Amino acid sequence: MREKERATRVILVRHGETDFPKNRVYCDAKEDPALNPAGLLQVKQAAKFLAQEDISAIYASPSLRTRMTAESITKYHNQLSIVFDPNLVERNFGDWEGMYFDEIEAQYPLQYKEWKENQAAFKLGAGESVYELAERVAPVVAKVVAAHSGQAVVVVTHVGPIRVLLAKALGMPVEFYRQLNVDYASLTAVDYGVSQNNLMFMNIHGRHFKY
Numbered sequence: 001m002r003e004k005e006r007a008t009r010v011i012l013v014r015h016g017e018t019d020f021p022k023n024r025v026y027c028d029a030k031e032d033p034a035l036n037p038a039g040l041l042q043v044k045q046a047a048k049f050l051a052q053e054d055i056s057a058i059y060a061s062p063s064l065r066t067r068m069t070a071e072s073i074t075k076y077h078n079q080l081s082i083v084f085d086p087n088l089v090e091r092n093f094g095d096w097e098g099m100y101f102d103e104i105e106a107q108y109p110l111q112y113k114e115w116k117e118n119q120a121a122f123k124l125g126a127g128e129s130v131y132e133l134a135e136r137v138a139p140v141v142a143k144v145v146a147a148h149s150g151q152a153v154v155v156v157t158h159v160g161p162i163r164v165l166l167a168k169a170l171g172m173p174v175e176f177y178r179q180l181n182v183d184y185a186s187l188t189a190v191d192y193g194v195s196q197n198n199l200m201f202m203n204i205h206g207r208h209f210k211y
Contacts, residue, residue: 007191008145009152009200011053012162013073015065016042016185026090027098032064039065042185043072046205049187051076056151059144061088061158069185070156087140090158094127120175134164134174141165145192162188169197 016039020026026033035043046069055077060070062084070082096104105112108124115122120130128136137157144153163177169190181203182188189200 006150007193007198008148008150009189009191010141010144011050011055011152011154012165012188012190013046013050013069013154013156014159014162014182014184014186015061015063015069015156016040016046018065021100023102024100025093025096025098025104028063028089030098034064035068039184040068040072042205043069046185046187047072047076049204050154053152053154055080055154056148057083057144057153058156059083059085059088059140059153060156061090061161062086063089063158066156066158070154073154073156085140087136088155088157088161091130091133091160092126092128094123094125096124096127119178130160130164130177131174133160134168137161137165138168141192166190166199166202170199 016035018033018039019036020031020033050073058070058073058077058080060066060082066088067082067084074080074082096108099107111122111124123129123132141155144155159182162182163180164174166172166180166188167174167177169192183203183205186203186205188202188204191198191200
């Protein structure tokens with residue numbers, strides 16, 4: 001009988017909802033929004049679900065919404081400290097940070113068209129392409145997996161990083177990242193093994209949790 005491969009479970013948690021407009025690019029360096037009441041409830045439900053898990057570590061983006069999400073999880077795992085890693089922040093959109101999408105289309109029509117036609121490769125100035133985002137966040141998870149072999153860890157981050165991490169873990173082309181749905185305060189678990197990675201569950205959230 002073949003021996004079961006030792007795996008490290010990484011539970012990817014997206015932050016809860018904020019009042020930041022959904023038709024606008026986040027600009028954490030200037031605004032860094034907090035969770036709104038709905039978001040607080042969402043992360044409370046996620047934290048209750050994770051209370052059942054034997055978690056060895058919690059890693060998080062330092063953005064306020066991810067910090068608040070991670071702190072909710074520590075209420076059930078108070079023996080753990082949160083390790084904040086700036087490489088887990090959301091994608092950098094450069095000069096588009098903080099802009100509404102209709103403003104971007106009006107002020108940067110050619111670049112906006114290029115972005116819509118090739119979203120993974122597009123970048124503006126000092127911003128990042130989706131490929132560069134993947135290159136930034138993938139080593140973080142690789143280090144987490146190496147440091148916690150055979151254990152379960154939580155990584156609290158944003159929709160962009162979760163999508164590209166999932167694509168890379170499953171061997172999908174990164175340009176298909178938008179086909180992976182990741183809701184607010186949802187949980188997605190990947191078992192990282194030696195020869196292969198296994199998706200254990202994906203995008204589960206409040207309405208799925210039963211206590």
